[in-house]
Amino acid sequence: QVQLVEFGGGLVQAGGSLRLSCAASGRTFSSYVMGWFRQAPRNEREFVASINWSGDSTYYADSVKGRFTISRDNAKNTLYLRMKSLTPEDTAVYYCAAGLRGATSIPNQYDYWGQGTQVTVSS
Numbered sequence: 001q002v003q004l005v006e007f008g009g010g011l012v013q014a015g016g017s018l019r020l021s022c023a024a025s026g027r028t029f030s031s032y033v034m035g036w037f038r039q040a041p042r043n044e045r046e047f048v049a050s051i052n053w054s055g056d057s058t059y060y061a062d063s064v065k066g067r068f069t070i071s072r073d074n075a076k077n078t079l080y081l082r083m084k085s086l087t088p089e090d091t092a093v094y095y096c097a098a099g100l101r102g103a104t105s106i107p108n109q110y111d112y113w114g115q116g117t118q119v120t121v122s123s
Contacts, residue, residue, distance in 0.1 A: 002026040002098050002112050009094060009117030016086050016121070022079040022096030022114055030054075030074040033103045035110055036081045038092035038119075047105035048094070049081065059103050063089075086121045093118050 008020040020036070035050040049060045049070035058070050069082045079096050094117050097110035104110075 002029060002032060004096050004098060004112055004114035006094065006096055006114045006117040009119045011120045011122065012086055014087055014121055014123050017082070017084040018086065018119060020081040020083070020094055020096075020117060020119070022081075024077045024079065024098065026077075029077040029098075032098040032100060032112075033110075034070075034072060034079045035097045035099070035103070035105075036068075036070060036079075036094060037097060037107060038090075038094045039116075040092040043092075045095070045107050046092075047107070050103040050105065051079070052103050057103060059105065061105070083119075086119075088121045088123045091119060091121050 003025040005023045036048040037045050039045045047061050051058045051070045055072045067085045071080045096114045098112040099110035101109045
């Protein structure tokens, strides 16, 4: 089992950057595929990016490709999402998730979720 806690959200102006972190408990972090999702008010949870266990394979939603970078440090049990060129459309609660079923974009394929961190981009 793994517990996840996200950090790094906040308020940023359009065009700015943020880096989110997701700290994982437990000794098996490196066994899990990790993903970032986001949910804006009145919207469904949306896939952002995923990364395989070793970090050498990543997958992005078209809406963030070229602007966001997912990475992980298995020695530190931490997942990252670096976000640049932010727009108001990126405003949402961002969640990290862990799963064992492949680097998928489907939320219900992930077994563990953090509590989320709010990202607000002002215009």
